Amino acid sequence: MAKSGKRLEELVEEVAAPHAAALGLELVGVELVKEGANRYLRVYIDKEGGVGFDDCEALSRVVDARLDEILPDPPYEFFEVSSPGLERPLKREEDFARYAGHKVAVTTYAPVDGQKSFVGELIGLIDGRVTLRLTEGKSQGQTVALDRKQVASARLHVDF
Template sequence: MAKSGKRLEELVEELAAPHAAALGLELVGVELVKEGAYRYLRVYIDKEGGVGFDDCEALSRVVDAQLDEILPNPPYDFFEVSSPGLDRPLKREADFARYVGHKVVVTTYAPVDGQKSFVGELQGLVDGRVTLTLTEGKGRGQTIALDRKQVASARLYVEF
């Protein structure tokens, strides 16, 4: 837990969001992950046309300086700011609305009709249900609705 009793990710999101907005960036998310022996605090940003190194550096400078002030002994080893990548995660309602019509991959915590991974065209998030028309695999062409609580992750699908 961070000083205020909030989870570190929530604290960083509240801290970074106004700075990201002032720089014309969208704050996509914040995560604290352990990779090997190290803990990484990552802030993901985006903007129309994509983010560049200068965008990441600008936000990193201001947020890192503030984190140094409020967390003298941070619970992470490295702080990074980056784009969410081509396979951007869809987490907020606004993400689902923005990417209606795009191909996505949705994974569930437990199997639904014998499978946990679904690839299809996103129809939207309505009444707490992620709706997509399957474009691959079992049920191709069918439209399914998965309860948001069943969804472990939803990401843009990347085709090579």
């Protein structure tokens, strides 16, 4: 927990969002992850046409300095700002609206009808349910509506 009692990710979003907006960037999300022995605090940004190194560096400089002020003993070893990548996570209601019609991969915390992974065309977030038309697996062509509280992860899906 951060000093204010807020989750670290929420605190970082509050710090980063106005700076991202001032730079013409969209704050996609924040995550704290453990990789090996290290913890990484990652801020994901985007903009029309995609982000570049200069965008990441500009936001990193200002947010990292501000976090140093408010978190003198941070619960992470590394701070990064980057693009969300091709398989962008979908977290906010706006994400589900914006990417309706796109192929997504959704995983759930517990099995739903015997499965935890779903790939299909995103219809949208309807009445608190992530709704998609399945494009893979034995249920291909069927529509599934997953309660948002059941969803562990939702990302754009790219076929390579």
